[in-house]
Amino acid sequence: MAEDTAPGEIRRSDEVVAGLLRRILDGRLRPGDRLPAERDLAAEYGVSRTALREAMSNLTGRGLIASRGGSGLRVTAVAPERAQETLFLYLRDNDLDYRSIHEVREVIEVHAAGAAAERGDAETARLLSAANDELRASGEDVARAVAADFEFHRLVSVMAGNEIFSLLLSSLRGGLIRVREHNLVLRAAHREACDSHQAIVDAITAHDADAARAAMASHLSAVFGYWHTAEQR
């Protein structure tokens, strides 16, 4: 072979990843571009096809390249699901301060509630109402309640008509689900959620953005309160 096998500190494949990543980040490689064949790329970087494929798998995992068998390697745009999944796991597994997560949620959802009141359609409003019915019916079933609660808030973000908000909110779920479980076992919190949700539904249905924002702010404030008191004891 050309050079000595020297794993040493860093992986050969990581150099390839770094090289291609740089070219993607600074825009020299754009989605849709075709990459040279694996065997050529391997020669170009002076590594074996094995190492080269490791690098490709890494980039594929990042959602930056895709390969169809028989055809070649193509640079691709990061899919929304991939971005959401990554952000979701980041928020879930780094035990960030709940206040930080809640603050982001508050900012996004209060605005989304207002936007939903302005831009939401009647059909989605019905789904929103149905989601709250489901929450009411969930009773002791915490998992069901959590799912219904999330679905309600997700629908609000959908009604806001901005896919980025929906993506962020869905990702935020990663940092919220634990607290949601803690809260919704409380009878009082469950009841509060049903009532607040109803107020939000009413405001959105009436296209009253101010009322929708106020109702959402009030609701989230209560949610934070339940967590806060639970944390203090």
Place this chain on the structure above:
Amino acid sequence: MAEDTAPGEIRRSDEVVAGLLRRILDGRLRPGDRLPAERDLAAEYGVSRTALREAMSNLTGRGLIASRGGSGLRVTAVAPERAQETLFLYLRDNDLDYRSIHEVREVIEVHAAGAAAERGDAETARLLSAANDELRASGEDVARAVAADFEFHRLVSVMAGNEIFSLLLSSLRGGLIRVREHNLVLRAAHREACDSHQAIVDAITAHDADAARAAMASHLSAVFGYWHTAEQR
């Protein structure tokens, strides 16, 4: 070998990725957990070590597992840089509606400006002021102006004391940089930015949250206006 080599539609390695990913997403595998050795995992999934390693590289690319040579495979939490990079590329390469991106920016930054006024320290405030000086001095150098502009807004999010806001704002840059370039070549926009930034600095330094929010809202509204008029012609 055990079974026929049937690439067909889906990759063998993708099944492994899907399997482990499911276990990570539903929490059966948590950060810090050690995975069996590659040779054992390969046998467990009925694939060769090559295919197994493809799957591992994919998950490594997602930031979900890390491997040290000699030691084993470990499940890891998604690093903030990884989440930011992914979100950045998603926002940059999916040509989303600029209004959507701007709306998110507005919501986040207006709030961040208020929070910065309440929680920011004096030293970072000086850096903020310095960033605006740099913007003023940038003159015709668009790249330098864009960098200074971004640094200013980044510092505001840092002063807000919520790392999630900083992460989101940095990612948002992916969807904004193109418009920033378009705007900052305009003399009027450049001047507006300098003045608005100064108003923001003053409000933050005076710990006047309401004024900071108003100044930021005004600034972003102007930014949107420059883009909007440029788009109409």
Place this chain on the structure above:
DNA sequence: GTCGACCAATTGGTATGACCGCTTTGTAGC
């Protein structure tokens, strides 16, 4: 008994070479 040094087994990283099946492309035949 404790601690340090040392050795062997384990583990990930890379290389090589060989097939398979799909895709693409070029060409021959109509």
Place this chain on the structure above:
DNA sequence: GCTACAAAGCGGTCATACCAATTGGTCGAC
């Protein structure tokens, strides 16, 4: 000019071998 088919190209997988780093246990010195 168009279809049909064959060949070349490409990614996906497997098997095997070896390297370097880590790990864990053993054994000796104190």
